[in-house]
Amino acid sequence: MDRRVFASVCLLLAGLGLAAQSSRTVWDGIYSEEQAARGEKLYADRCGKCHGDTLGGQEAAPALTGTTFYANWEGEALEALFDRMRSTMPQDKPGSLSRAQNADILAHMLHTGGFPAGPMPLDGQAGALSTITIRLYKP
């Protein structure tokens, strides 16, 4: 293949790949049921004390679901929410949860938020969530 043609095809494919990636939202089955179940247990142990068992928030910590919560994160990359959790939570021991554990808890939050599960668990590796957008309503 002509090198210029090859380069163009590569660029086109890369572009398509990016477009496909950047169009993913929390509605695209980005976590698994099993992962959310793991996350629910972790949440109860590490998060519920302040944020409440229903994720509804309490006096000292905000709700992690509901219109107000999602309005605040609307349009943000899921990575931003993940990073906020990873670097600042739980408040009594920030940074003590692994990336995988944070991903599990995030899966539980999404499950509670009514976003559908899919076949694959959410990947907590650095950068993996940067192409997934938080949208309260199904696009």
Place this chain on the structure above:
Amino acid sequence: MTRTLRTSRVAVAAITATLLAATAGLHGQAGAKKGEWPTYGGDLGHTRYAPLDQITAANFSTLEVKWRFKTDNLGPRPEFNLESTPLMVGGRLYSTAGTRRSVIALDAATGELIWVHGENEGARGQSAPRQLSGRGLAYWTDGKEERILYVTPGYRLVALDARTGNPVAGFGRGGLVDLKEDLDKQKLDLVNAPVGLHSTPIVGGNLVLVGAAFETGANPRSRANVRGAVRAFDVRTGKLVWTFRTIPQPGEFGNESWENDSWAYSGNTGVWAQISVDEELGMAYLPVELPTHDYYGGARPGNTLFAESLVAVDLKTGVRKWHFQLVHHGVWDMDIPCAPILADIVVNGRPIKAVAQPSKQGFLYVFDRVTGQPIWPIEERPVPQGDVPGEKYSRTQPFPTKPVAYERQGLAVDDLIDFTPELRAEALKLIEKYRIGPVFTPPVVSRAEGPIATLAMSTQAPATNWPGGSFDPETHVLYVHSSAQVAQLGLVPPPEGAAPDVRYHQGTVLSGARRTGGSGSATTNAQGGNINGIDVRGLPIIKPPYGRINAINLETGDIVWQVAHGDTPDVVKNHPALKGLTIPRTGRNGAIGTLVTKTLVIAGEPGYGPTPSGARGSMLRAYDKRTGADAGAVYMPAPQSGSPMTYTLNGKQYLVVAISGGTYSGELVAFALPN
């Protein structure tokens, strides 16, 4: 640890010395004076009023950012919940900030850092029940010395030299008083005892008053906990002067209201909100929270004084002068959350020194602050009773006859979403398995077949929370933000590991691995997500407004105006079910503090929302204080998370507000008019 930046020290010390004489005797209930902002609430009566008039409706929207101060590196990680109201005295701006609750002194004209003080409290700080930067600090001067006082996350009272940031050697031990010592004679583990404070201390009559806060009370580990108490310390020496017991012991007034000797083990009942002081009357006003367990009182039968009471004490001695219990035997988390506002008013021709208490339940309680007599009758009325095993309800609760509740309470069918008949129908279907009713409808034991919970506004999800309100001493109108949001008041058995004396925790059968044994619940649906179990296709189950600012004339008891505060969220505006409908401004819910100036009421919108430019952020809004009409707005990159304050320096009026939230870490932003 204090670091002083030499470049600024000399200049600011000179300014400070010049202005020092002017700062003595600055407290009162008439708002912030002399262009300064010397206490958290502007004055010791928490009016949050300053008679400044450079910023008006005509120019508010032209405000520009004069300086910013980012707080990320004051602690080991950034903080995203900066709740401080800074102080401004003598050209310096003081605030707590950062994850370790450091204290900073800035040049109030430029934001330049003058000094910073921080305490690394190690394990004690990590185990603190109230972490992060707190709500701010207190300032004291006798005209010669100047001090900054604050409480660390680990519950130590610190006195700093306001000029240098160095701990004051003659105060406590090396500038610190350990508040876990001598807390009403309790033997506390100095590292792990779960008591702290995030409100500011208040200084009046050369005493510094400090309350106590605990872990939130929905899921207590035991019916027993540390007892809250209010203490006063000598501002010069740090010596304990008096203690007011919020849980009276045998022989003390109110002890008999703790049935079955529940006084002996019950805890909490602290004062975590701001305390107010009237130096002239020599009185302090203490807003008290619930005893242990916010939603189940089976282990604390009785009215349990001084829980959920406004208590007036003698400033010099701490002896009780009067009290009024706002809620008897509370099971709704109706802690008194904010400062009592001191207001000198004239009612029916009679001058009255009043105190007005905003509340989570949306009532404004107004008393003669000398005698404790309600200005308008507060009636004991029968309230709904519950059926939670072991609970003994109060048959009646106090209802102010005036002003009327400034926010919706409880839940009724008429409160439900009504943008379309379909949405109303879905809401009606949704609440079938819940209990609803008027204010003071109690929680239920959660059952899958129903009731899953009691749904109610103005309880745990409060009308007004810790920022409280403002009062205009010239027009005698009180301003307070309120939110309309629905809480689920359900009780479930506690998880394994809880003490056997805890019968219930807050929760529902639809939530929590400990109740259901795994993920999965009735909280999901296909479109829009039933995102917290009580939303309708992602829309709040109640109709708007979701948040508003209320103006209440304290002389007539009438609501003068109410405006929805905050532009309609995109998630509502753009909802597929609302296509083609015109949705009025809904306001937004959140903990929002107000500021009153000569002509304006000023407050930031809660949370992120639509902005005119489309940029992610939130608007700082102004209203004509007489009418509530819009009077301008300026963009902020993050929502208001502390309450705004104002001051004048070198002929220029500044507005400073703490912003943070979501992905935006804590920052102080100062606005002023263009040069």
